[in-house]
Amino acid sequence: MKGFKASISVLVAAAACLLSGSASADPASRLDEIVQRGTLRVGMTGDYKPFTYLDKATGQFTGFDVDMADALGKVLGVKVEFVQTAWPQMMKDFEADKFDIAMGGVSITLDRQKKGLFSTPIMREGKTPIARCTDAAKYQSIAEIDKPGTRVIVNPGGTNERFARANIHAAEIKVYNDNVTIFDEIAKGDADLMMTDASETRYQQKLHPGVLCAVHPDKPFDFAEKAYWLQRDVALKDFVDQWLHISMENGSFKKMYDAWFE
Structure with missing residues (x-):
């Protein structure tokens, strides 16, 4: 009987060690990876003014969501790396993990939602x-x-x-x-x-x-929202949502918006 109890104790201790080890071996969140890497990879088409535009002569992106990406990188404390994509291949590039977040006038769709997470909507139209x-x-x-x-x-x-x-x-x-x-x-x-x-x-x-x-832009044919499309990581989504909330409350979002849309 004593031997049986001893065996049980050993198994419990071993299980505890395994659980402890697996917990410590859990992969870091995408947010942690971005901070450790020191770079936020932002996917953009570069062909959708005023959200994003790529000057092929200079290789520079400009636009509302370019400014927003730079602001996000700043609060994360990392550099922003813009990765050019295109609308027909954006889904494949996203699945291939070529970028952490897609910006540049991206509309929320259920097909995209299947593959990742969307931030708080930034625009309704x-x-x-x-x-x-x-x-x-x-x-x-x-x-x-x-x-x-x-x-x-x-x-x-x-x-x-x-x-x-x-x-x-x-x-x-x-x-x-x-x-x-x-x-x-x-x-x-x-x-x-x-x-x-x-x-x-x-x-x-x-x-x-x-x-x-x-033609009647205030009364569009359908309902849609724009947001930022994130690789599936709750920590990253929570951070981006909180950043957007603060930006909308302190006026920095409106300042960037007005510079491009007003």
Whole structure:
């Protein structure tokens, strides 16, 4: 009996040691890894003004979310490394762990949610048309847009193409690969309109005054939110959410927002 009790004691002690060892061997959080590495890797397409734009001549990113990424890196105490991606390959790059966080006008989708976590939303909007000002009154509804002869232009691989293909059946959908110059196609008459995020239509209207007009951006066709797409790590999400909360309360978020959107 004494031998049995002794064996039980040995097993309990061994189990305790194993549990203690496994606890100490738990991998660090993504947040810890970023701090230890000294670098925050930020995935960006560089083709979505005013959120992100890559100047290919200089290799420099600029935009609202570039400023936000720099601010996040500062509070983390690390350098920011921008990693160029593209809308059609963003999911694959995310799964391949090429960056810790995707920024630059990223919309929340359930497909993306399956792969990672989203921060607190930074913007609420939806898809709305942008067209030549002379034609804007013709494209107030999906029904008015979805007619034979209407040319709807989209950039490939993102939520704009997905929205167009889900709602446009009679009109022509024209895929155009350069999201930076795509609005010039509308301005010069090679396409009739694009349905994109309301924030982008407002910005492009500013860039093309009197030529391109945002169509009811305050009443978009659908509901969407933008946020920052994080690798699945609760500690990192909690940190980013708290940083956003503080930024929105102390006015620093508004200051950066106003610099690009107002």
